[in-house]
Amino acid sequence: MFVKLTGEIKIGFSVSEANQASIKEMCEALESKFDLLEKRTQLLENSMETLREEVVLIKQDLRKSKDSEQDLRDKLERFENMARRNNLRILNILEGEEEDNIKMFCASLIKKSLQLEESEREIAADIQRAHRDPFRRDPARKKPLTILINFLTYALKEKILLQALKQKTLREEGFSFEVRSDLASATLSRQWELGNRIEDFKKLGVSAQLKFPATLRVMYNNKMHNVRDIKAVDDLLESIRSGRP
Secondary structure, three states: OHHHHHHHHHHHHHHHHHHHHHHHHHHHHHHHHHHHHHHHHHHHHHHHHHHHHHHHHHHHHHHHHHHHHHHHHHHHHHHHHHHOOOEEEEEOOOOOOOOOOHHHHHHHHHHHHHOOOOOHHHHHHHEEEEEEOOOOOOOOOOOOOOEEEEEOOHHHHHHHHHHHHHHOOEEEOOEEEEEEEOOOHHHHHHHHHHHHHHHHHHHOOOEEEEEOOOEEEEEEOOEEEEEOOHHHHHHHHHHHHHOOO
16 A cells, blocks of 8 residues: 555656646746847837937938028029019000000100109110010919010119109009019019018007018017018917917
8 A cells, every 4th residue: 555655656746847847848938938029129129219210310301401492492582583683574554555666665654754864765775675574473363464674784773663662653644553673483472472461460569561572570579570481470470479479
């Protein structure tokens, strides 16, 4: 009986040791899997961090590209306006009024309506080119094509423009017309948009004026703001509405 029992105990111990070995192997396998999982997790975290850094760099590059593009646009706009600095536009002259000699027609119109010291011949001699603009800037408005004049000297062109601005309304033989600077399309577009924002500032009790050619001068919180970007103007309006300094 004793011998038999001892054998059973030995068998029991043998089975228990086998189970322990099996459990140990399972634990080691799990530990190995956990180590592998931890390494993979670390790799993923490192990859995510690298991706975040790359995203930041890409955003910075995009911002620089946008800034560079805007700088280029601004330079092109300035160059275009410089190329047009000796030009004037005459608006609302019925087509055909100039007959065969548009240069003499413009010289006579300028002399009579602005009472300049210069004679018609002197004005005509300073006009290098004069023609109707072949393109309507606003096709929806069926107004006469603008007359575009290019002067040889900036001084005479500026004198005519300043005198026209002083008189505001120009009339000749029953019709009214306007004299304006010849500006780049981008400048005219911004000028128009900025002009539309002036009323918004007035509603808020804030003084705003359009400075030539296309900059909005806003007096707010005892500080003068000179803004030419539409988004910057809208941001300023929003800050005034919300009461932010």
